[in-house]
Amino acid sequence: MKAHGIVHKYGDNVDTDVIIPARYLNTADHKELASHCMEDIDKDFVKTVKEGDIMVANMNFGCGSSREHAPIAIKASGISCVIASTFARIFYRNSINIGLAILECKEAAEDIEKGDEVEVDFDTGVITNITKNHTYQAQPFPEFIKEIISKGGLLNSLKK
């Protein structure tokens, strides 16, 4: 399993209130949520994002509210993978549970810049920055989590 796309880059402590502001939480519609994704910190995101693009940020990405609407909005906007130095734990859990690929890699998060073309190999954890010709090693998923993702999310993994 691989992801390949252009990078949208953010800083530290990107919270779920800016990923999807609470004023839009009166709906659970994935497309509608995606249409407001990142609106409060990056007005251009929804205009420029393309299917398969990759989101990269620094420390504590997804902190704050437990709203699953945040990873849903990111996934439904077309993002194929999020890479950050660290993730807030509820966001990390939610992403796995809904099948949004997510990798912790400080080296990649610090070196990759906006607009870089990046490829991610989830089986090995190798992240390749094609623009800069750099590679970085992330921890591949532990078995337990691989099983949830390979079955298409937590609920599918629980189906009898």
Next chain:
Amino acid sequence: MGMTMSQKILAKHAGLEKVVAGQLIRAKLDMVLGNDITSPVAINEFNKAGFDGIFDKDKISLVMDHFTPNKDIKAATQCKQCRDFAGKYDITNYFDVGDMGIEHALLPEKGLIGPGELCIGADSHTCTYGALGAFSTGVGSTDMAAGMATGEAWFKVPSAIKFNLTGKLSKYVTGKDVILHIIGMIGVDGALYRSMEFTGEGLSSLNMDDRLCIANMAIEAGAKNGIFEVDDITLEYCKGRVNRPFDIFKADDDAEYDEVIDIDLSTIKQTVSFPHLPENTKTIDEITEDVKIDQVVIGSCTNGRMSDMRIAAEILKDKHIAKGVRCIVIPGTQKVYLDCVKEGLAEIFINAGCVFSTPTCGPCLGGHMGILAAGERAVSTTNRNFVGRMGHIDSEVYLASPAVAAASAVAGKIAGIK
């Protein structure tokens, strides 16, 4: 090596003698919680996965608190979906407008969480119940759906930071000042993935409302859970509320902690978090400039309990809020609301020029009932001051205790109280 309080609760619910930090476990749940924003997503997932039953109708709580009383048609539709689901599965603890409260004020008040229990909630402030000596943590809607169906959840066993509390709080210094002080010290990711365990002789000066407030904001330091050692104050609170047997877990003497932080409560001062992160704290005497304000909010799952209402009323009694300031007081539950009426606090708030509202999360997350315009500033007893949290992205939220918030409402600028 021994176990922490959190690890012992997880081990018991996983049916294991022992767990260690980093271990992945499946554990049985005593309570699964959702609200009017997170439950609809969970219900959709529950239905999509083809589940046709819930694990226990008494161990699920659905609380309509965020956008209620319904702020618009979409919010009304989401509540209706929850109401229909609760009706279909005969969920005992469904709380609608009229008997609801803000979820994390309501569940402890109703005795729905007890010491040693394991709870997940599709709301990040579910960590509040650690005040009762429970392991309680926020999750997303998919975990909630799986929890409702199976009564279980997966966990990675956390390591922990121990907070050893000594001394006594000064007058007008509360649990809110303690937790803002701690977040200022360790940062918004200072406890990332870990437990924050509170113990020490200083516990005796913290009432349940202080503890609920401190545990509530553990998530603001990135923690998986905050938990207090059970003592006489906890047991007194549980009396008449938690009418079932419960277990009390103490950390082993040789439990392994990543860090031990000593806090002398007598040294803590009134504290304010400046925009746009809870870690941007200043003590009241460090604020030298005038920070003029447009709005004050007193309430929320952090500070909407009776002692919060009482301290705010004590400061607002026979005073009037400053010209040009709006002050919105929101009791956390119907019971707190009624007690405010009975004790004459409602009258004090109204005479001081405040709005006195039915319980709702409303303004805390910029939902309704007190949204800020561009350029406006609020002092709020809520828990987050992120960009755009209470309204326009160019508005500002300053987090503080009910005492500081009430004093600021009177002064028209950020102010402490002596």
